Amino acid sequence: MLTISDVACPVCGCVCDDLQLTVDGSRVVRAERACALAEPWFLAQSSVTRPAAEIDGEPADIDRAIVIAADLLRSTRAPLIYGLSRSSTGGQQAAVKLADHLGATIDTTASLCHGPSIMAMQAVGESTCTLGEISTRADLVIFWGCNPAASHPRHAERYSAFPRCDFLPNGRADRTIVMIGDERDVHAWRLDRDDARPDWVIPIEPDRDFEAISVLRALVRGVSFRDQCLPESTLYSLTELARRMKSCRYGVVFFGLGLTATDFHRPPRASGLGHLNVENLLRLVTELNDFARFHARRMRLYGDVSGADSVLCWQTGYPFAVNLSRGYPRYNPGEFSANDLLTRGEPDACVLIGSETLGQFSSQALDHLRRIPVILLDYPATTPIIEPTVRFTTAVYGLHAPGTAYRMDEIPIAYRASLPAPWPTDEAVLKQLMERLAQN
Numbered sequence: 491m492l493t494i495s496d497v498a499c500p501v502c503g504c505v506c507d508d509l510q511l512t513v514d515g516s517r518v519v520r521a522e523r524a525c526a527l528a529e530p531w532f533l534a535q536s537s538v539t540r541p542a543a544e545i546d547g548e549p550a551d552i553d554r555a556i557v558i559a560a561d562l563l564r565s566t567r568a569p570l571i572y573g574l575s576r577s578s579t580g581g582q583q584a585a586v587k588l589a590d591h592l593g594a595t596i597d598t599t600a601s602l603c604h605g606p607s608i609m610a611m612q613a614v615g616e617s618t619c620t621l622g623e624i625s626t627r628a629d630l631v632i633f634w635g636c637n638p639a640a641s642h643p644r645h646a647e648r649y650s651a652f653p654r655c656d657f658l659p660n661g662r663a664d665r666t667i668v669m670i671g672d673e674r675d676v677h678a679w680r681l682d683r684d685d686a687r688p689d690w691v692i693p694i695e696p697d698r699d700f701e702a703i704s705v706l707r708a709l710v711r712g713v714s715f716r717d718q719c720l721p722e723s724t725l726y727s728l729t730e731l732a733r734r735m736k737s738c739r740y741g742v743v744f745f746g747l748g749l750t751a752t753d754f755h756r757p758p759r760a761s762g763l764g765h766l767n768v769e770n771l772l773r774l775v776t777e778l779n780d781f782a783r784f785h786a787r788r789m790r791l792y793g794d795v796s797g798a799d800s801v802l803c804w805q806t807g808y809p810f811a812v813n814l815s816r817g818y819p820r821y822n823p824g825e826f827s828a829n830d831l832l833t834r835g836e837p838d839a840c841v842l843i844g845s846e847t848l849g850q851f852s853s854q855a856l857d858h859l860r861r862i863p864v865i866l867l868d869y870p871a872t873t874p875i876i877e878p879t880v881r882f883t884t885a886v887y888g889l890h891a892p893g894t895a896y897r898m899d900e901i902p903i904a905y906r907a908s909l910p911a912p913w914p915t916d917e918a919v920l921k922q923l924m925e926r927l928a929q930n
């Protein structure tokens with residue numbers, strides 16, 4: 491048995507880096523400090539065996555699979571490369587290089603989650619801070635459109651509710667925690683798995699977030715609000731919240747998919763204007779800095795979705811939905827977002843780097859994916875909802891391979907390898923694919 495400390499968890503955007511794994515041969519038998527999401531994931535990953543390459547569902551030699559995949563890509567005219575949030579910086583960089591070589595469209599899972607937030611930040615800017623700063627200073631913490639207990643179970647413990655420090659010596663007792671969101675589910679929201687409740691819950695009618703933020707902006711400016719655009723009880727709560735926002739020392743709003751209008755668990759909202767909700771929130775936060783230090787931060791879902799955006803920005807100038815067919819990058823969410831492209835039936839081949847978000851695609855997009863050649867690079871325990879033409883099983887970053895992930899606050903965290911792996915990394919596969927394509 492081997493005990494490995496300070497392991498970073500790749501399961502969600504918190505990237506907690508204090509886990510302790512007990513390893514027996516090629517299996518993880520214990521994962522201490524892993525949350526309810528992470529523990530089963532660690533234990534399941536270690537026990538699965540799968541061939542490194544498959545062609546049409548049959549095990550294949552990896553060199554043969556590279557040749558077949560390269561031949562498929564060579565004959566395409568409008569390929570799509572999508573995913574990247576399960577990857578690491580090296581794999582993401584290799585994916586952009588492949589997209590550049592092919593003249594492909596490259597998109598990340600951000601287009602299905604916080605894409606609208608990114609567009610809002612491009613319009614009005616963002617005042618950033620780290621989760622470390624929040625854990626030591628924030629005495630007013632607001633969660634808007636997100637349920638951290640379900641999506642980020644250790645967020646409250648590590649960053650937002652319970653840490654004790656010089657500025658907040660009593661931890662949770664020194665903080666006011668507010669949850670705002672859809673009235674259909676906000677009362678069920680919790681801070682963490684121990685059933686810790688927020689101090690204050692403000693239910694909002696579905697799709698009325700924009701109005702609620704606008705009212706808050708007016709209240710913060712001292713405008714007395716008589717408009718009946720929101721129920722009286724909501725107006726009263728928002729009036730009290732505006733007062734608290736102006737009197738706190740340090741405030742932060744963590745916002746999730748309930749605000750960006752791309753809720754994974756419900757059909758897309760009728761408005762489709764989530765970027766305007768976020769833009770309004772960012773303007774509110776800017777205005778609150780006249781009274782107190784204030785920030786807004788995204789609750790990012792997947793392990794390294796922030797890294798995928800960062801690498802695409804670094805390599806192409808744009809964070810997602812980038813088309814390289816003209817030899818230079820063009821950015822246009824909607825036109826070049828993976829789901830929209832596939833729904834319109836435009837790509838003639840697809841390289842999927844991680845299939846964890848396929849279930850969020852439209853049925854037309856999935857139908858089109860089933861009609862075109864798909865080259866999938868994914869983790870051993872994953873069974874995708876489509877049958878790829880060529881599948882490469884790749885080492886899991888943070889378990890089988892070292893790497894770098896960007897936490898939800900864009901802080902890079904080093905991944906360690908804890909287990910031996912029979913699989914190459916996605917970076918190695920993509921580089922082999924590039925070498926093969928460059929040969930002819």
Ligand code: SF4
Pocket residue numbers: 499500501502503504505506523524525526527528642643644645
């Ligand atoms: S909160 Fe997220 S990063 Fe932390 S242990 Fe749980 S799944 Fe892993």
